[in-house]
Amino acid sequence: MRSSQLREKLSASGLKITPQRMAVLEAVHRLKDHPSTEKIIAHVQKAHPNIAVGTIYKILETFTDKGLLSKVKTEQERMRYDVVTQRHHHLYCAETDRIEDYMDEELSAMLEEYFRHKAIPGFEVKDLRVEIKGHFLKEQPH
């Protein structure tokens, strides 16, 4: 994603464009696999050692508030982040800490359809996401 696009994202959210925010935004876009706060801090500070840890925490909170990022929940560990894009599901590996996005329009559509017909008493459904747990296969059979 180009730098100008990142700038736009910030402006569109009503945030001032600062080098610190640009650095964090670039980091979360570059780091795949749902980086932890720790990874984000390391990545940002590699290029900008002068950016304070406290600032990065504040920026991540701001981004989450503004909907630029979402927090991903993990069972064992600390917070991890996800760039907000379209609806997707998550693959969780039971053995490693890997989390991967899983796009599946058909699955999303099936679930939406399901809940269009089946109401949950006393609850209004806004978003649906499947947690798929299992493990990544070491090698593809051939």
Added chain:
Amino acid sequence: MRSSQLREKLSASGLKITPQRMAVLEAVHRLKDHPSTEKIIAHVQKAHPNIAVGTIYKILETFTDKGLLSKVKTEQERMRYDVVTQRHHHLYCAETDRIEDYMDEELSAMLEEYFRHKAIPGFEVKDLRVEIKGHFLKEQPH
């Protein structure tokens, strides 16, 4: 759930029956809505002020290892726990911190069926769970 049943649960998992473990097990069974560690500690210590916080952490970890409890992931907060029973899904309220179990055999079956036919390349599916986000309705229409 009766005390004798809780004892059995411990024995069946190869754990020694101690008053501390009984207290924690009772607490997580009594506290609905996926209690946080904090809530569990408060509940346990109300009746047994002498049980150490460190011990409760250790017990929760042991229970999770043995499969008596599972950790529930939340976006905003700390760890929360869930008594392991049958497969179920979770309703997350966007406004409050409420998490509720949602049993739906039909939904579970539909997902299983779906993934029996649709393989995810390089990933073996072990468990499926739907995160349903939205909000609880204040009042039932009548």
Added chain:
DNA sequence: GTACCTGCAAAAGATTTGCATCTTT
């Protein structure tokens, strides 16, 4: 009796906060 548990208190981490200073708009 032995293996396993617990209590305690210290340590380790992660995240938050307050405030003076600096930047973006």
Added chain:
DNA sequence: AAAGATGCAAATCTTTTGCAGGTAC
């Protein structure tokens, strides 16, 4: 110029750890 951000360091909070003593089996 004003509003909003940042840097720094201290404070807070949660969770983990080590170990001596205790308890269930």
